[in-house]
Amino acid sequence: xxxxxxxxxxxxxxxxxxxxxxxxxxxxxxxxxxxxxxxxxxxxxxxxxxxxxxxxxxxxxxxxxxxxxxxxxxxxxxxxxxxxxxxxxxxxxxxxxxxxxxxxxxxxxxxxxxxxxxxxxxxxxxxxxxxxxxxxxxxxxxxxxxxxxxxxxxxxxxxxxxxxxxxxxxxxxxxxxxxxxxxxxxxxxxxxxxxxxxxxxxxxxxxxxxxxxxxxxxxxxxxxxxxxxxxxxxxxxxxxxxxxxxxxxxxxxxxxxxxxxxxxxxxxxxxxxxxxxxxxxxxxxxxxxxxxxxxxxxxxxxxxxxxxxxxxxxxxxxxxxxxxxxxxxxxxxxxxxxxxxxxxxxxxxxxxxxxxxxxxxxxxxxxxxxxxxxxxxxxxxxxxxxxxxxxxxxxxxxxxxxxxxxxxxxxxxxxxxxxxxxxxxxxxxxxxxxxxxxxxxxxxxxxxxxxxxxxxxxxxxxxxxxxxxxxxxxxxxxxxxxxxxxxxxxxxxxxxxxxxxxxxxxxxxxxxxxxxxxxxxxxxxxxxxxxxxxxxxxxxxxxxxxxxxxxxxxxxxxxxxxxxxxxxxxxxxxxxxxxxxxxxxxxxxxxxxxxxxxxxxxxxxxxxxxxxxxxxxxxxxxxxxxxxxxxxxxxxxxxxxxxxxxxxxxxxxxxxxxxxxxxxxxxxxxxxxxxxxxxxxxxxxxxxxxxxxxxxxxxxxxxxxxxxxxxxxxxxxxxxxxxxxxxxxxxxxxxxxxxxxxxxxxxxxxxxxx
Numbered sequence: 001x002x003x004x005x006x007x008x009x010x011x012x013x014x015x016x017x018x019x020x021x022x023x024x025x026x027x028x029x030x031x032x033x034x035x036x037x038x039x040x041x042x043x044x045x046x047x048x049x050x051x052x053x054x055x056x057x058x059x060x061x062x063x064x065x066x067x068x069x070x071x072x073x074x075x076x077x078x079x080x081x082x083x084x085x086x087x088x089x090x091x092x093x094x095x096x097x098x099x100x101x102x103x104x105x106x107x108x109x110x111x112x113x114x115x116x117x118x119x120x121x122x123x124x125x126x127x128x129x130x131x132x133x134x135x136x137x138x139x140x141x142x143x144x145x146x147x148x149x150x151x152x153x154x155x156x157x158x159x160x161x162x163x164x165x166x167x168x169x170x171x172x173x174x175x176x177x178x179x180x181x182x183x184x185x186x187x188x189x190x191x192x193x194x195x196x197x198x199x200x201x202x203x204x205x206x207x208x209x210x211x212x213x214x215x216x217x218x219x220x221x222x223x224x225x226x227x228x229x230x231x232x233x234x235x236x237x238x239x240x241x242x243x244x245x246x247x248x249x250x251x252x253x254x255x256x257x258x259x260x261x262x263x264x265x266x267x268x269x270x271x272x273x274x275x276x277x278x279x280x281x282x283x284x285x286x287x288x289x290x291x292x293x294x295x296x297x298x299x300x301x302x303x304x305x306x307x308x309x310x311x312x313x314x315x316x317x318x319x320x321x322x323x324x325x326x327x328x329x330x331x332x333x334x335x336x337x338x339x340x341x342x343x344x345x346x347x348x349x350x351x352x353x354x355x356x357x358x359x360x361x362x363x364x365x366x367x368x369x370x371x372x373x374x375x376x377x378x379x380x381x382x383x384x385x386x387x388x389x390x391x392x393x394x395x396x397x398x399x400x401x402x403x404x405x406x407x408x409x410x411x412x413x414x415x416x417x418x419x420x421x422x423x424x425x426x427x428x429x430x431x432x433x434x435x436x437x438x439x440x441x442x443x444x445x446x447x448x449x450x451x452x453x454x455x456x457x458x459x460x461x462x463x464x465x466x467x468x469x470x471x472x473x474x475x476x477x478x479x480x481x482x483x484x485x486x487x488x489x490x491x492x493x494x495x496x497x498x499x500x501x502x503x504x505x506x507x508x509x510x511x512x513x514x515x516x517x518x519x520x521x522x523x524x525x526x527x528x529x530x531x532x533x534x535x536x537x538x539x540x541x542x543x544x545x546x547x548x549x550x551x552x553x554x555x556x557x558x559x560x561x562x563x564x565x566x567x568x569x570x571x572x573x574x575x576x577x578x579x580x581x582x583x584x585x586x587x588x589x590x591x592x593x594x595x596x597x598x599x600x601x602x603x604x605x606x607x608x609x610x611x612x613x614x615x616x617x618x619x620x621x622x623x624x625x626x627x628x629x630x631x632x633x634x635x636x637x638x639x640x641x642x643x644x645x646x647x648x649x650x651x652x653x654x655x656x657x658x659x660x661x662x663x664x665x666x667x668x669x670x671x672x673x674x675x676x677x678x679x680x681x682x683x684x685x686x687x688x689x690x691x692x693x694x695x696x697x698x699x700x701x702x703x704x705x706x707x708x709x710x711x712x713x714x715x716x717x718x719x720x721x722x723x724x725x726x727x728x729x730x731x732x733x734x735x736x737x738x739x740x741x742x743x744x745x746x747x748x749x750x751x752x753x754x
Contacts, residue, residue, distance in 0.1 A: 166179065258296050266285075475513070662721070
């Protein structure tokens, strides 16, 4: 996620709460940096559409809490306000949650955000908000206690709060609403306010329904695609289908005859090898008074495209090149080397080897990209479904010359993200068009646009090898991957190792096997790449967890016992990747054993069903999957799916369970049939018939989720349930059929070999 220009909120600077009094006596509390420009209360009277601070308390004791995160379906519009409400000590039933706008602020230390981190990526929203959002709620509560103490002329530490009221020792009560005016006039505490102990939690850990669920199901919830502005023109773009291709010529004569079409604008693409920091592809935009006219006008365009330098690229050629690099085993980049794997190989009683192929993947969010933008001489306004509002703000400023404080960004609920909205190319397109048109522009993408112009998950081949001794103990492990680097034409990613997003230096079995060799071989490709839900983990877990099963089969060991043996005694191993600083083998073993028990692992079966297991550590969370499947003719039947997760302290069990279910279903859908292929430098998939998502008839009837109770600080939940599902499914397929699928998607390979 882009955080290039934001100075983080300094948790060590204790006077970080802005308190002000709104019309009607509302108490407003929000995070800011010291000496930052005061937050102007945007919410007055009954107007709940524009919230500045986190907390608003009305005289009638209603409480409005602002949700700062990008809501892309991961539930942060509910879970983040829960943290504030817990420490504020109000009943959730009296809380109204509203989406905050982007909170850019200029400070004496540079660009910052008055609300803290507002992006969405890497399952960081809950871990990042765990302390500062609770402190915001606790400080508001402290001010109310001080106000009540002054009113009653008794010591504040003799008072308590409950359900939005301050309660005196003799039973007298004052509502928060009655105290709002006096509380707003008080000075902030000099030290951090003590937070509740877990035993005092009344909201954290309770199953809370989605805050805006009613708006969603009644169609009132606004997504980016719903945004509109007066006099806005709808724009659609015909984009070059060739990788790094350019616009040669176009004839818009017939387009301009279409009723409603107002203008046609050529859009230059990025220069070859230049960073993808703006528009992704060359194109021609059609502007019209409505979407239908814009689409019909696009159909009428006559365009000549000039192919780029990647006309010979194909996924078939990439696969061949990957195997060639792995066969030659030269010039690979060392990712990690422990012990002496070459020596272990020479001394091994048995060596097990296998290769696994991972395809390019599109994000295919249910709501395609799009943006509404208004650009005036001294201001700009963006409304869009985003994951990186920081990056969008910086991009608009760079393209328009406007200072970032003059750029308003309104964030809406998004119809999925999965990493696609971490890039703001669609915002850049809208800016280019709006500058040319001189009017507000609503840019619309179609599904065809979305599938053919994405930042795709990398392609690659994993070569695995394990050495074993006479006692069937794993003595060495080699993991080499030939893949298209994730950071292709990305300045921010260029600061990270070339193998980022394809193999993890500290991931399994690092620290568990004495002799470890991990290496990376770069594949050249012109296809744009970007993070896809749990980036490195979904890319590597399939190979790692399927290979453990292959070792178990080759040595006639139980796959569960082999995993537990590799994990060893409970201990904490240093982990420098995202989700560290440690990997806890005991927590991993625990979720694995629970999943095995729930699926009935070890029981003799005579029904032709196969069981499969897998586990993975992702962004600080531990998850294990177990599948029960059978194959009937050409149909793969998924009878049961178990997902067990340890994500630390659970904020909202309903939300976390939903994320594990959704992640598992997403992983199944992807594993069975999804792949993006390239031929002659062009993406072959155009719509869902070419990229067939999982249908209800083929989905499991249920995903049985178990959340492990834990006192550890919470990790995020949005991606933890994804990586282990595909290998557990493939392992179950092998158990049911003896067919080992090493290339995804699974179904085409399985049907070839049945």
